Amino acid sequence: MEKMKNNDTLHKSARHVLLVMLAVLPAAVSAGPSGQAMAFTCAGCHGTDGSSVGPSMPAIAGMDPEVFVDAMKAYRQDERNSSIMNRIAKAYTDEQLKEMGWFFASQRLQLFPQQYDATLAARGAELHEEYCEKCHENGGRPGDAGTLAGQWMPYLHYTMEDFLDGNRKWPRKMKRKVDAAIEEAGDDAIPALVNFYGSQR
């Protein structure tokens, strides 16, 4: 009888714990998943914590959080050429995008060695210094103009094609600069720049 009583008490305390948890749970749910939790779903394409392993998938670890939010909002509003990002972006609120942005900004970008042409990369360095450095500062390292240094070269190629083909809207002044680089280096201009960025460590 005493044992029974004891068991009853245990059950009661366990029930109390559960009740408290149930009471707290809705509050936790309403706070929403953390940026980190939301970022888990990105790993499939963009690699763990945004360090992409795929050649055409941009690395987003360590990137400027406001650039991240800008890109996501552009996808959400179908203002940026995409395969599936426009559909994914629609799932997030502004606040969630900001949290995800800060999660990726807080990550270290893991770079994977890429094969590049050293001659073209050297030419690209000159072109970068002349036409790109003012916006893509420090050789294109993460900043308010995105991440170019160490970025996957195929991705850079596709993106430049998008710009040049009119599939993606040029940021202010960029067309002028790219045109000038092509004017100077001809068809080598884009490969040179892509090789330069790909050569970055």
Next chain:
Amino acid sequence: MPSRIETKRVACLWVALLGLMITSAATAVTPEPVDGTAQPAGELMIDNFDPETGKRIIPNERCLTCHGDEEHRTDVRDDGSPVEIFVHSEQIEASVHGSQKCTSCHVTIDRVPHRKAPSVIVGCIECHRETWKEHKDDPDGKHERLEVVNEQIASYMQSVHARPNELDQSRTNATCYDCHAGHNVGELGSIQRAEHRLQNPEICGHCHEKELEDYRTSDHGKAVMEERDSEAAVCSDCHTTHEIASPETDKAKLQITKNCGDCHQEAQRTYFKSYHGQVHRLGYTDAAKCHDCHGGHLVKSEDDPTSEIHASNRLQNCRNCHEDANENFLSFWPHGDAHDRENYPGLWAFRVFMEILVFAVMAFFWVHVLLWLYRELMDRIQGKGFVEDLSQPDVVYFRRFPLVWRWIHFLFAIATMTLILTGTTLLFSHTAWAKAVVEFLGGIRMEGIIHRTAAVIWLGIFFTHLAIATTNIWRKRKTFEWFGSTSLVPNMKDFRDLRDMFKWFLGRGPRPQFSQWTYWQKFDYWAPFWGATVIGLSGLILFMPDKTSLILPGWTFNIANLVHAEEALLAAIFLNSVHFFNVHFRPERFPMSTAIFTGVIPIDEFKHDHRLQYERLLETGELEKHLVHRPSRRLSLAASFITTVLIMAGLTLLTLVLFGLVTLPS
């Protein structure tokens, strides 16, 4: 039992979930770098965010990447138009704002590269106000210049520049950085200041193009823009820096004329001596101001044939205001200086003569007053002299003045006081009282009307009196003795009396005995004859200058103005001090004599002051004819009242005049 199983399951689930969260969080925080990048783990790869607020920081160097590139000073706007984007980083660093961040002022810049065409939205006022409020009590005094800045802000806010632009009400006519090189604000006395002065015309000229074009051709403009003389006048020297008013307003006209004097002190001094300058200094812009004659932005020396004051252009210049001006105007001295013997000998001579006259008359009579006061006080102490017995007042009075003279004196006194008040406002236009009086009277033009009306009454009374006196003498022409005891004509006895009075003053003889008129009364009577001549003649010239100037040469106005003022000054001081003492304030009469309003004096006073006449009348048996009863109490009160008012008014005028004289700028 089922509940027990349930509890275990739930607990297991929670433990598993918790473990999952901890491990994933741990791996997220400490990733393994595979490529050996330089940065340590845990730090942001981007460095331009405030770790506490998460806000973007834009360092000045980032801005200067583009805006400090000397090789690419211009950029192209979205519409294709060129835009100057270069700023001198060294200038900013050397300026008072050297330690500020670009974005402290350029608050709308939040992204670099700029996502949208950036608009220059900079608000200087709030920051300067707040900073001053915060630091005004700092003991190091590092921010004390901000006090001046805040005063200038207050002035600016009242200026025409701070008003909404008529074509675009969303902006002001001009704002701080339209004039101040925003990136190059220097400390007082710094090289930036001198540079800023030299750039001032160009800066103002951005909006005021026509004015700059004119200014460029002027003597000021040439000195500043061609010879790079930063001491020569730039726009803000005349127009002020922050209080700028619309040039059509009185405020601007007054400011500009005042500011000309900051450099041209001598010209301003002589200008203020002229009628034009006096009117101006009273706060009215009706009369000619510096720029009316010299040209504002086109100011040039008189040798320049294109100058407005060049001999061949001067008459046309006068005609801007004096439409009918003829050649006579050319001999007027707008800056005539009565102290400059070399250039204006005529004017100088008149001044010297008038000043000797004023000083001599005043010196003589003030000595006379003081000695007389001394003597009467000494006599009183010694129980001598004439003391009215108040317990037994006189019932018999002697008639001194018939009604007509009493009226004439009353009107003459009123007119004289009005003339003194209105006239001395011009003479002492530098005083606050003069400005207040003119404003009270209704402005400079109304004052001119009042002064001229009083002058007409004054001269009218003078001539009326002359007519009555002449008629009286004519009637008695057979018996009238020109130098007789009742005549006002001075005679030798007057000079002897004067000598004897001085002896009496000094205790060296008895008080002389007088006839019907004492010598000081005769002086008071005859002085206005001289005054009427000098003031009347000069006043007539000045009465209608537009008309008289057609007949008289211009320099007569300089002289008329001078003598009119000097003689008026003499009259104002003499009447309100010496005349008042002789008649009212000397101990025998104090506090006043009402004889000029009641027309009678107590017989004892007559006996004392006019002993010879009293004895003569007694001898001839004519005394009875002049004796009357004591005036009624009401008449006495009325006379005392009027006398008191006039004395008070006179003393007030004397105070104002003396104050004006003492404070007269040298």
